[in-house]
Amino acid sequence: xxxxxISYSMINGAVANVLDFGATGNGTTDDTVAIQAAxxxxxxxxxxxxxxxxxxxxxxxxxxxxxxxCTNSRTSNTKSRDGLMLFGAGEGSxxxxxxxxxxAMIETTGSQWLTIRDLHLSAGSxxxxxxGIYQGVSSTLPETQNQKxxxxxxxxxxxxxxxxxxxxxxxWNFGAEENTYDTCYVxxxxxxxxxxxxTSPNLGISYAHSYQTLATSHSCGVNTLIGENFMVSLxxxxxxxxxxxxxxxxxxxVYMANTGGTSGSNTYAWKVFGSCSGTNGNGTIExxxxxxxxxxxxxxxxxxxxxxxxxxxxxxxxxxxPVNSSGVIVNSNISFHDNVxxxxxxxxxxxxxxTTPDQVVGSYIANTTFKTNVDASGNTYLALPENLKFxxxxxxxDIFGFYGGKSYKYQIHxxxxxxxxxxxxxxxxxxxxxxxxxxxxxxxxxGSNNATSVSVRIKGNLxxxxxxxxxxxxxxxxxxxxxxxxxxxxTVYFGAGSTTGTADQLVTTTPASVNPSGNNITAGxxxxxxxxxxxxxxxxxxxxxxxxxxxQFNGTAEMIWANNIARAPSLxxx
Numbered sequence: 001x002x003x004x005x006i007s008y009s010m011i012n013g014a015v016a017n018v019l020d021f022g023a024t025g026n027g028t029t030d031d032t033v034a035i036q037a038a039x040x041x042x043x044x045x046x047x048x049x050x051x052x053x054x055x056x057x058x059x060x061x062x063x064x065x066x067x068x069x070c071t072n073s074r075t076s077n078t079k080s081r082d083g084l085m086l087f088g089a090g091e092g093s094x095x096x097x098x099x100x101x102x103x104a105m106i107e108t109t110g111s112q113w114l115t116i117r118d119l120h121l122s123a124g125s126x127x128x129x130x131x132g133i134y135q136g137v138s139s140t141l142p143e144t145q146n147q148k149x150x151x152x153x154x155x156x157x158x159x160x161x162x163x164x165x166x167x168x169x170x171x172w173n174f175g176a177e178e179n180t181y182d183t184c185y186v187x188x189x190x191x192x193x194x195x196x197x198x199t200s201p202n203l204g205i206s207y208a209h210s211y212q213t214l215a216t217s218h219s220c221g222v223n224t225l226i227g228e229n230f231m232v233s234l235x236x237x238x239x240x241x242x243x244x245x246x247x248x249x250x251x252x253x254v255y256m257a258n259t260g261g262t263s264g265s266n267t268y269a270w271k272v273f274g275s276c277s278g279t280n281g282n283g284t285i286e287x288x289x290x291x292x293x294x295x296x297x298x299x300x301x302x303x304x305x306x307x308x309x310x311x312x313x314x315x316x317x318x319x320x321x322p323v324n325s326s327g328v329i330v331n332s333n334i335s336f337h338d339n340v341x342x343x344x345x346x347x348x349x350x351x352x353x354x355t356t357p358d359q360v361v362g363s364y365i366a367n368t369t370f371k372t373n374v375d376a377s378g379n380t381y382l383a384l385p386e387n388l389k390f391x392x393x394x395x396x397x398d399i400f401g402f403y404g405g406k407s408y409k410y411q412i413h414x415x416x417x418x419x420x421x422x423x424x425x426x427x428x429x430x431x432x433x434x435x436x437x438x439x440x441x442x443x444x445x446x447g448s449n450n451a452t453s454v455s456v457r458i459k460g461n462l463x464x465x466x467x468x469x470x471x472x473x474x475x476x477x478x479x480x481x482x483x484x485x486x487x488x489x490x491t492v493y494f495g496a497g498s499t500t501g502t503a504d505q506l507v508t509t510t511p512a513s514v515n516p517s518g519n520n521i522t523a524g525x526x527x528x529x530x531x532x533x534x535x536x537x538x539x540x541x542x543x544x545x546x547x548x549x550x551x552q553f554n555g556t557a558e559m560i561w562a563n564n565i566a567r568a569p570s571l572x573x574x
Contacts, residue, residue: 014053016042018062025060027096032064039070039086043079051083057119059092065127067099067134071211072110074141081111088119091153095121097129101162102208104131104172109212110141117150123157123168130162130169131207132188136198137175138212144176149184150227156188158234158260164204166190167237167264172207174198175218183227187259189237195244196220202244202273202295221247221278229283230255236264239293245274254283258311267312268293268319275299284308289315289344291336294327301332306339313341316348317372320388323353325362335371342374346382346399354387357444360566364393371400376573382410386443389414389568403573410573417559417571421460424574426539427551434540436574437526438557442485442492442533443567452485453562454569460555462524462541475521475541477555481528483535492530520544521551536574 019025021041022034035055042053072081086106097105105121108114116133123129132154137144149171156168163169167189171181174195186192198214199206207214223246231240231254240256243249256269269288274296281301285291286308292298307317317336320327327349336346347365354361365388376382382401388394389412397412406422419438426435443452462475483494523542528535541551559571 014042017056027061031062043081054085057088057093059089061094063096067104068106070108083113085115087117090118091120096124098124098127099129100127104134105129107134109136110138112145114147120153122155132170135173135176137215137218139215145178147179150182152184154186160237178222181225185230187232189234191231193242194246224250226252233258235260236266239268239271241270248278251281256285258287290319292318295321297328299330304335306337316345318347319350320363321350322361322363327363329365332368337373358565361387364391367396369398375402383570386567390566419557423552423554425552427541437539439572440535441570455482455560457558465550473520477524479526
């Protein structure tokens with residue numbers, strides 16, 4: 001039924017077909033006026049008791065040369081677009097945006113309960129649009145809420161020079177809240193941006209062509225991506241997602257990836273500027289090795305991400321920018337699983353920071369848990385950067401990883417580290433006679449500012465892993481060693497100044513034996529050795545008896561340290 005044949009006063013529930021208003025959908029004729037007429041026809045004038053109706057786009061290519069006005073100001077004698085719906089027949093209903101550089105294809109500022117679904121938005125080849133959908137907040141109506149975008153395909157093309165060199169933008173949300181993005185495929189240089197500012201202080205972008213007078217700033221929160229959302233960034237120009245002072249952003253089952261060439265230099269999937277609080281997210285990241293770039297503060301976050309194939313295989317999973325005392329993670333739980341290229345840092349500063357090894361930084365991590373599938377055997381992948389650990393606010397950090405296929409936990413507090421050591425075989429007939437229990441990575445040497453004092457205490461059980469013969473023996477070990485490093489050379493000293501030393505074990509139990517002729521543990525010596533600035537602590541059991549069965553150690557290691565500058569040691573699994 002043509003809308004022209006019904007009373008416009010009966011807007012509620014009306015459906016307008018854009019073809020009835022003169023749209024052609026042939027991909028060459030400008031359909032802007034016809035589409036806007038259909039939109040306005042289903043929208044009542046302010047003061048009406050009716051909410052807006054719906055506009056239908058049959059399959060076709062609808063070329064537009066100016067932004068479709070789906071905004072609302074609620075001022076007298078204007079159209080109310082609250083409740084408006086734009087919908088199509090799926091990916092075959094294509095709106096081709098030739099609205100020119102800096103302009104959006106659709107603007108929804110000020111509208112509530114608006115829905116756009118089952119449409120395909122594509123930048124045109126002539127005067128292409130550089131923003132897909134713009135949601136803003138006006139200065140007179142600070143309410144852009146409860147909008148829903150469902151089953152949309154948005155393809156904005158690759159143009160790194162537009163939007164203040166941020167590239168094309170798929171969905172740009174300034175201060176719009178309580179919105180839902182359901183099963184959307186968004187491809188652009190920057191697929192999504194959520195910001196609390198009309199002019200971004202970090203990206204330098206502002207939308208100059210709004211139908212409304214925009215507010216300067218507005219809270220941006222309670223936005224949700226559900227279903228299966230694809231964020232595809234083009235050509236490494238930008239991240240898949242940028243947030244700037246947002247709260248309560250929920251990402252469910254997202255896919256973040258880069259496609260196209262490699263002319264850009266961005267290596268981060270999600271850039272966090274300002275505060276990002278109360279955020280949940282899960283999904284898959286490909287191409288990008290770094291999930292989070294933090295130049296603000298991430299708080300109360302719950303993340304679970306899986307890395308697929310990545311291009312920057314040495315990139316940290318989280319990159320921190322410490323400029324202006326930023327780069328903070330607090331009260332969060334973050335899980336990463338790598339399908340490939342797991343041998344890389346969990347957290348690190350961005351390249352070039354700190355500018356000097358003794359630079360004190362304001363970044364810190366507190367009350368946060370990390371879970372990974374990384375095997376940390378003999379490396380620093382799960383350690384925190386030296387300068388980050390030195391900050392007194394860093395603490396109550398739990399890192400869960402693996403060692404030789406066994407799970408272990410690493411706890412970091414200010415000037416104290418703990419590791420729950422999984423069972424480590426330190427004697428096996430014919431192959432192993434000792435094993436490294438843990439190691440200490442001493443701070444980087446820098447001039448005369450490298451005074452570090454460290455005490456390590458290892459506690460646990462040496463036990464025979466019986467093969468069913470007649471032996472059983474357990475020895476409780478409590479061993480402690482103190483060390484320090486020279487101010488200028490980094491030389492490590494033990495005890496009273498000797499450059500070599502042994503940490504004597506403190507045995508507090510006697511071995512139990514089922515059979516006196518069995519293989520009993522009589523002692524367990526822990527020795528220390530130094531290679532460069534790494535101290536290895538090795539367990540060597542002393543055995544008696546004839547059965548040469550496997551002996552393993554299982555326990556904990558604690559490191560307490562003191563340092564007068566910005567760098568801290570790290571306690572690592574062996």
